Amino acid sequence: MSLHGKNFIGNILSANGDKSSKIYDIHSNEPLEGVFYHATKEEVDEALEKANLAFFEYKEKTQAQRAEFLETIADEIMNLGDELIVRTIAESNLPRPRIEGERGRTVGQLKMFANLLKEGSWVEATIDEALPDRKPLPRNDLRKMLRPIGVVSVFEASNFPLAFACAGGDTASALAAGCPVIVKAHSSHSGTSELIATAIIEAVKKCNMPDGTFSMVHGGGRTVGQQIVLHEVVKAVGFTGSTQGGMKLFELANQRKTPIPVFAEMGSINPCLFLPSALKDAENMAELYAGSITVGVGQFCTNPGLILLVKDENSEKFKSKLSENIAQITPSTMLSSSIQQAFEKSREETLSQNDIELLGESKLKNTRAEGRPTVACVTAKTFISNPKFHEEIFGPYSLVVECESKDELDLVIESLEGQLTATVMGEEPDMLEFKKQIFSLENRCGRILFNGVPTGVEVCHSMQHGGPFPAATDSRFTSVGTGAIRRFVRPVCFQDCPNSLLPEELKDENPLEILRIVNDKYTRESL
Template sequence: MTLLGVSFLGADRAAASSAPFHGINPVTGETLPGDFFPASVADVDRAVTLAQEASASYRKLSGKERAAFLRAVADRIQAITEQLVERAHLETALPLPRLQGEVGRTTGQLRLFADVVEEGSWTSPRIDTALPERKPLPRPDLRTVLVPLGPVAVFGASNFPLAFSVAGGDTASALAAGNPVVVKAHPAHPGTSELVAGAIQQAVKDCGLHPGVFSLLFDAGIEIGVQLVQHPLIKAVGFTGSLAAGKALVDLCHARPEPIPCYAEMSSTNPVFILPGALKQHEKVAADLTGSYTLGAGQFCTKPGLVFLDRSADAASLVEELKTKAAGVATFSMLTPGIAKHYRSGIEKRAGDASVNTLYRTENESTGAASTAALLETTAAELLSKPELADEIFGPSTLLVHYEQREQMLAAARGLRGHLTATILGTEEDLAANTDLIAILEQKVGRLIFNGYPTGVEVSHAMVHGGPYPATSDSRTTSVGSMAIFRFARPVCFQGYPQSLLPAELQNANPLGVQRLVNGVFTRDAIQA
């Protein structure tokens, strides 16, 4: 596919503007081939209007038809794996094996949602049949099912150019739920975004769908994103990125004449609690923890950025091992020079705090997109007095938090804000002895991990990738796994409707064979009239 650098407006391409931007190789600083042209306000309106036009037919597709489309998108993306990986590597400096795995994750989640919508029970049909003889008042026939919201705006993420971007989890779940999607491409990987958009556009054509089911808009700044979320026809927003950008989008969505939901994944430091049984395995814990917080140059939303441990001799041995491991970590190339600069300034600021001790950090002044690991420490008392020490630093660093007594650990846990994950390392006896810690953490995170590490998020039915604010803007949701589909649907109740006009999921015969809650009982059986 030849890169044209202009936005996708349904089946058409936008006109080129006069001020292009370019992809940049983070390692060399080299400008990559291809001019990319920001969309105009008129392009935004055209894309969203097309999405609204497509919504009427797309929302009525059967689960099997929608599943066929999602699988067609997956097949189209898989067919260009080599070209995708090559371009994404140039634009992000992410290793080729990581990107090949990300292609698999992207196509895998599309196929997962295809399975979900083909089976159909995700629509959660509920039926309370009429009770005309009930006293003192009869009960009408009530039938409820989840229906699509309408056009959804999705923002590509910097750290996952495939799995959280143009055809990533937000797009896949929104399309699966029956909503047309308009994507605002991330400017750090425009070529990768165009390749994926071309694959989706072709799948739309292959399946004979309205072309407005998918559009993609380029922009190097924020103007087009602002226009997109404020467009009156957009009904929901999906975003993964920084707290500042996510909060700005949430505020824009809430300030509209018609407020809409903004599902933003934003900021998390994913605390790790190392209990006595794990401290005795300090060599293994040090190796595994270092591997987790430096994985992908620490550019994962699940990076463990806070580590709690006591002041025992075993903990002192672990700290020494962690220092040795940090010193052995090679220099990283981060996603963009801007992200690297922000990381370095964050470490400078934290290391300059009198309450923080620097255990390991290179003295060399890194430049461009380069960065190195940093290992810092403080105390639970200092963390309680300076909660900003728990703020996320996006990059390969972690902060050790020492506590003198167990109550300090519990107090620090109570003081945590919302996070995506919390990890407990120890024995089963340690876990049993810390049920009060678990009870606290259940209120703070979306995923509790025992003797594992938060980096690495399985795309499955049971996964929760969410958490209380500021981890996300809505703690009731997940952006990974099949439950992500529920963000982009709402319940509608049909009262007293004739069978012929009911959605198939609610008809007595249950022609789709889905699981339904009928008069309080889950069943796939037909209702005998």
């Protein structure tokens, strides 16, 4: 299909503004197809008002109806065929297998939430029946469950143009919760966003969802983005990106007359602790981690940006092997010119600091579009004393921190900010000896993994993708897996409510046969 570049104001296409933008090929600097019109203030207001009106109808759709809607979105995305893949490759510079895999993940998580809704117990229905004869005071009939929070604004990520974008995890979980969504398209993949938005609107129409259930707008974050976050009908924000961008949204949301939650997944350097037993296998460990550092050109939020070790007879061999492996890796094209330039700037600034050793970098010089794989090394004391070394470098880069003792390692871990992940490499006897340090890492991350690499996030019920600040603005929630739905709901208690007015999940007869807590016991039985 030919790209029109218009904004999706609910089910209506609109392009009333005089500002527009194009996307340029990172190699040739030639424009890709499409002129994308920035939404006007009036268009954004109309999208938000539509969403607010749609909420009162959409939230009352049954879980089965919402599940069918999510499955239809998944089907419509697949119906886009190769056109979606080709456009996303052009805008992201990511290879076809990665984009095809990401499409599968996007469709898969939509269906995962659909299955969650079909089962239905996720609403945490809890019932305490009335006790009119209780002494000294009677008890009212009390019934509680999770209910949708309202209109949700989603800001697309740059590094996952499908899985964390227009129909990505934030949108899927918000729609599953019963919340209308307005998406702020990322300027780097506007064409991809338009194609996905077209699929979602087609699903809205096929499933008879209210106009305004979904909108998507183009425009700058300082204008369109701020307007969305500050609008009183918006009740929550989902964001994946830089710490600077996430904190700006967080601050805006707290300046409102009615503050709202911003669920922002932000920066993380993902420390990896190499115990002495892991360093004995220096060659394999170096090869494994060189691959993880550079996979996807290092543009994963779980990139292993920090390697911690206690210096011993094997640590020098590990550093040497890691350097050799990094040197053999060919530089690859990054997501955009701005991201590549930011990587080069951060890399150069960090390597210019005092007391840092460049361990190794790719022997092949990178072009202006590529990120050059790099590893460096500092001592524990240098790392602790220089905040620059604690900053995320978004790209194929990692820093080794050498500690002289376990005591120094303790100090390094204590100096770390919140992280998405932490990794422990080594054998179990070593892990027991370093139990204190491992538990200290746990306090600073959302996911702690053993004998693996942090890159790669399974989309499932058990996944936790979030962590203490600044990895995320709220460590209690995840942006990946079915737990993501809990960001966009709130508990509501119904006291002495007539059975006919109760949500299906709380009715006496339990028509959905979901698991509930009734008078302190888990049961699927009716009352």
